[in-house]
Amino acid sequence: MTREELETLSIGFTKAFNAEDLEAVMSYFAPDAVYNEFNDLEHSGVEAIRRAFEPQFSGKFGKMCFHDEDMFVDPDSGKSLIRWTLTLEEVGRQGAYRGLDILHFVEGKLVEKHTYCKAKIPLIRKKIDLIKEGAWPR
Numbered sequence: 001m002t003r004e005e006l007e008t009l010s011i012g013f014t015k016a017f018n019a020e021d022l023e024a025v026m027s028y029f030a031p032d033a034v035y036n037e038f039n040d041l042e043h044s045g046v047e048a049i050r051r052a053f054e055p056q057f058s059g060k061f062g063k064m065c066f067h068d069e070d071m072f073v074d075p076d077s078g079k080s081l082i083r084w085t086l087t088l089e090e091v092g093r094q095g096a097y098r099g100l101d102i103l104h105f106v107e108g109k110l111v112e113k114h115t116y117c118k119a120k121i122p123l124i125r126k127k128i129d130l131i132k133e134g135a136w137p138r
Contacts (some may be wrong), residue, residue, distance in 0.1 A: 001105065003075045007103055010071060010080040018065050022057040026050055030109035038099060038117040062090025069098075078105045086117075 009028070016024035026046060029035075032085045035052060043052045056064060070083040083100045098115030103110060 001075050001078050001108075003073055005108075006073045006075050006078065006080055006105060007071070009108065009110075010073065010082055010103055011068070013065050013103065013110065014068060014082060014084070020057055020064075022050070023112060025053065025057075028110045029113075030106065033110055034112050036112075036114045038115045038119075062088050062093070064088050069127045079103065080105075 012046045013028050016028070021136070026049070029046050029049055031046055031048060032044070033046060037043070037052065043049045065087050066084045067087065068082060068084055071080060073080040080089070080103045081100055082103065083098070085098050086097050087096045088094065097117055097119070098119065099115060102112070102114040102116075104112035
């Protein structure tokens with residue numbers, strides 16, 4: 001994959017979110033893709049990913065818009081990192097927070113999306129739960 005192809009895929013994916021077009025967003029994902037949310041919920045496969053995105057695209061959180069701040073791409077690995085500010089607007093409430101997505105594309109399809117965000121309260125998980133999941137460093 002060339003740098004230009006990876007940049008085009010990454011930017012197009014974000015633009016589909018901002019257009020509030022769930023079908024366009026889903027068209028980027030490979031059938032067995034994985035989406036890891038900022039709260040550490042993981043969704044495997046396009047149907048699970050679609051269900052995870054439906055509240056956002058239903059307007060439940062108001063108008064959402066990702067404003068790209070920076071992007072790094074590594075065409076050899078097929079990965080990009082996009083740093084953004086997300087604005088949310090609904091009647092009587094507006095706000096924003098910053099975060100980033102790590103996107104991994106293989107043969108033009110998104111196979112992994114990992115989202116991280118800045119929050120006042122960090123996500124802390126118990127060591128015992130991480131050990132049970134096999135996620136504690138050895």
